[in-house]
Amino acid sequence: EIVDHGRQRGHGLPAIAAYLPKSWRILVQYNNSVTVSILGLGLRTVLFSMVLILFRYAGDTAKHSQRIQFEMFVCYLSFLIYLLFVRTPLVSRVSDYLEIIHLILIPELVGALSSLQKRKLACLGIAVLYLALLILDLRDNVSSWYYDQNLLHYPYISVFNTQDIAKYYSLMQ
Numbered sequence: 001e002i003v004d005h006g007r008q009r010g011h012g013l014p015a016i017a018a019y020l021p022k023s024w025r026i027l028v029q030y031n032n033s034v035t036v037s038i039l040g041l042g043l044r045t046v047l048f049s050m051v052l053i054l055f056r057y058a059g060d061t062a063k064h065s066q067r068i069q070f071e072m073f074v075c076y077l078s079f080l081i082y083l084l085f086v087r088t089p090l091v092s093r094v095s096d097y098l099e100i101i102h103l104i105l106i107p108e109l110v111g112a113l114s115s116l117q118k119r120k121l122a123c124l125g126i127a128v129l130y131l132a133l134l135i136l137d138l139r140d141n142v143s144s145w146y147y148d149q150n151l152l153h154y155p156y157i158s159v160f161n162t163q164d165i166a167k168y169y170s171l172m173q
Helices: 013-017 022-031 038-057 066-084 094-111 116-144 162-169
Strands: none
Touching: 038 066, 038 094, 038 116, 066 094, 094 116
């Protein structure tokens, strides 16, 4: 590795980033991450699987609806974008905006199930799944932050309170 003007150079994007202003270097460093969030990947996979299962058991009217077919296409696209860019956090977050389609598609597919019993079972399954995912996400966030690691002490931090931000997120320069 070569050191120029106190900046460390490597290969590829990090080498170019060494010549950028500090704010851009931080962005490149964040976007050049190699870690994969297992919880994030699991959440996307579970949601996508749930949509596929609900679509499989939906009535023929729903399956042949152009709107639902388009919504399914958006779900496929969102999942594909996430999988392709799972190691690039900023780019993979684009799929978050496409994931909004689940708020429309899942209730439509549940309503398209053939019997009331199946609809009730699907609603119960979705509620249990979301509760489990919420607990796992909170537990993961609480264990990786800098405060008392207890779900009961999960703090509310306002972006307008710079002292809290500096304390919990180490953004103070």
